[in-house]
Amino acid sequence: MKLFESVKLLPLLVAAQATGNPIIKIAAPSLTDSSDSDSHNNTETISHSPSSQTTAYSNNWSGTVLSQPPSGDEFTHVSTTFTIPKVSSDGLDSYQSASVWVGIDGATVSDAILQTGVDVGIRDGSPLYTAWYQWYPEASLTWPDFELQAGDVIVTTVNATSKTSGICIVENKSTGQKATKTLESPNPSSTLSGQNAEWIVEDFLSDGKPVPLVDFGEITFEESRAETKKGKSVGVSGATPYVMIIDGKQVSEVDVVNDSQFKVKHT
Ligand SMILES: *[C@@H]1O[C@H](CO)[C@@H](O)[C@H](O)[C@H]1NC(C)=O
Ligand SMILES: *[C@@H]1O[C@H](CO)[C@@H](O)[C@H](O)[C@H]1NC(C)=O
Ligand SMILES: *[C@@H]1O[C@H](CO)[C@@H](O)[C@H](O)[C@H]1NC(C)=O
Numbered sequence: 001m002k003l004f005e006s007v008k009l010l011p012l013l014v015a016a017q018a019t020g021n022p023i024i025k026i027a028a029p030s031l032t033d034s035s036d037s038d039s040h041n042n043t044e045t046i047s048h049s050p051s052s053q054t055t056a057y058s059n060n061w062s063g064t065v066l067s068q069p070p071s072g073d074e075f076t077h078v079s080t081t082f083t084i085p086k087v088s089s090d091g092l093d094s095y096q097s098a099s100v101w102v103g104i105d106g107a108t109v110s111d112a113i114l115q116t117g118v119d120v121g122i123r124d125g126s127p128l129y130t131a132w133y134q135w136y137p138e139a140s141l142t143w144p145d146f147e148l149q150a151g152d153v154i155v156t157t158v159n160a161t162s163k164t165s166g167i168c169i170v171e172n173k174s175t176g177q178k179a180t181k182t183l184e185s186p187n188p189s190s191t192l193s194g195q196n197a198e199w200i201v202e203d204f205l206s207d208g209k210p211v212p213l214v215d216f217g218e219i220t221f222e223e224s225r226a227e228t229k230k231g232k233s234v235g236v237s238g239a240t241p242y243v244m245i246i247d248g249k250q251v252s253e254v255d256v257v258n259d260s261q262f263k264v265k266h267t
């Protein structure tokens with residue numbers, strides 16, 4: 001296995017922003033608890049899941065969320081490995097996308113999210129894969145020299161090194177090529193509290209509107225784990241599965257396979 005040097009980190013606004021379409025990755029998602037919702041009656045979709053957690057419904061997140069660290073502790077690391085999916089368009093929009101990422105905070109504490117991942121999309125018939133990092137509410141920035149294609153096996157990692165600093169890493173597992181970025185909290189109120197760790201497929205905002213969600217097939221999140229400040233390793237079997245509902249229609253399913261692996265399927 002050849003190890004590449006770290007790619008040059010020239011922070012650039014994401015292409016869509018450069019062309020005037022601001023992309024904001026995430027504010028707190030809207031949630032409905034399935035236990036008090038009739039219209040979101042989809043519990044059978046996760047019946048094979050060993051997760052004992054109640055499913056949460058969101059209009060922009062699907063995946064799994066640890067909404068609380070072990071008592072007296074905080075999340076300082078979250079990572080996963082996934083294969084860049086082949087995406088397909090339903091032909092209704094020239095640009096369709098979804099974002100696959102890991103992050104700390106943002107689910108129940110919304111002042112800040114340290115996050116990194118990959119946008120998978122299609123523009124005018126061509127696949128579009130972009131690796132990015134973000135300290136929300138600052139906009140996401142791309143790694144311009146990190147090229148991706150369907151089938152690449154990608155490891156994404158965020159580490160909080162303090163409440164106001166962190167590291168985002170995206171690695172091509174096949175080649176060992178790594179992009180690393182050290183980030184600082186963009187403003188005094190956007191500090192991390194380490195209360196949430198999450199593994200997400202997001203229908204993000206593009207130009208102020210939810211991007212038409214691309215058909216991302218099925219994404220398997222492998223080797224998914226979080227780590228706490230006190231060194232505890234926490235997996236996804238105790239995490240809350242998030243299912244996405246757009247315009248009243250369920251568009252994803254989550255299947256938690258075991259403590260380190262789950263699948264998000266576009267439906
Ligand atoms: C996610 O959905 C919630 C609820 O509709 C909305 O308030 C929030 O702005 C959305 N966030 C993003 C970044 O799309
Ligand atoms: C929800 O599922 C339960 C159990 O299958 C069923 O009895 C109930 O009628 C369903 N409610 C709706 C709104 O579909
Ligand atoms: C990642 O690895 C795959 C398979 O080895 C390769 O085809 C692809 O070009 C690599 N991507 C980058 C950005 O190096």
Ligand SMILES: *[C@@H]1O[C@H](CO)[C@@H](O)[C@H](O)[C@H]1NC(C)=O
Nearest residue numbers: 076077157158159167169227
């Ligand atoms: C990120 O955290 C993980 C887990 O503690 C650790 O193994 C890894 O070395 C850290 N990476 C960096 C660049 O600090």
Ligand SMILES: *[C@@H]1O[C@H](CO)[C@@H](O)[C@H](O)[C@H]1NC(C)=O
Nearest residue numbers: 222223235257258259260261
């Ligand atoms: C989870 O399942 C996958 C696929 O069968 C397996 O490779 C992995 O080792 C399992 N991990 C754990 C923690 O059981």
